[in-house]
Amino acid sequence: MAVYNWNPRSDRYRKTANFVKAFFDGFDQFLEAPRHPKWKEVNLSALVPGWIRFAPAQTWLDAQRPALSTADAAAQRQFEAFMQFLKEKGGSQTFDELTTERRNALFLEFLDWQQARGN
Numbered sequence: 001m002a003v004y005n006w007n008p009r010s011d012r013y014r015k016t017a018n019f020v021k022a023f024f025d026g027f028d029q030f031l032e033a034p035r036h037p038k039w040k041e042v043n044l045s046a047l048v049p050g051w052i053r054f055a056p057a058q059t060w061l062d063a064q065r066p067a068l069s070t071a072d073a074a075a076q077r078q079f080e081a082f083m084q085f086l087k088e089k090g091g092s093q094t095f096d097e098l099t100t101e102r103r104n105a106l107f108l109e110f111l112d113w114q115q116a117r118g119n
Contacts, residue, residue, distance in 0.1 A: 001023075002051075003016050003020075003054050005052075008055070016054070016056075017054075017056035020054060020056050020057045020060065021056065021060060024044060024057065024060045024061075025060075027042075027044065030042070041111075044057075044061065045061050078114065079110065082110050082113050082114075085113065086106075086109075
């Protein structure tokens, strides 16, 4: 979700902050049936290069950091295992050297790899 950079003293900023809090607080409900399975792929703490996170969203994430760090650590271990899998498959480029198209393809391959492992 992208939002306009409202003045923090404005009514629109307050309303957007209230929405972010309600959405983030209730996000777990999107992971339950009958919601679409794609919701399980959403990472609220993901960074978008060149973008600045809305301050209330960052505050909420910072408050959740202990819970998120456990999930982040598990995801990091999975991704490291995937990178090892690719290395054994013959890949030699580091992630930073990849083009955007190759990164996207790598991510899709990672999702396929995860699904094949039952994660």
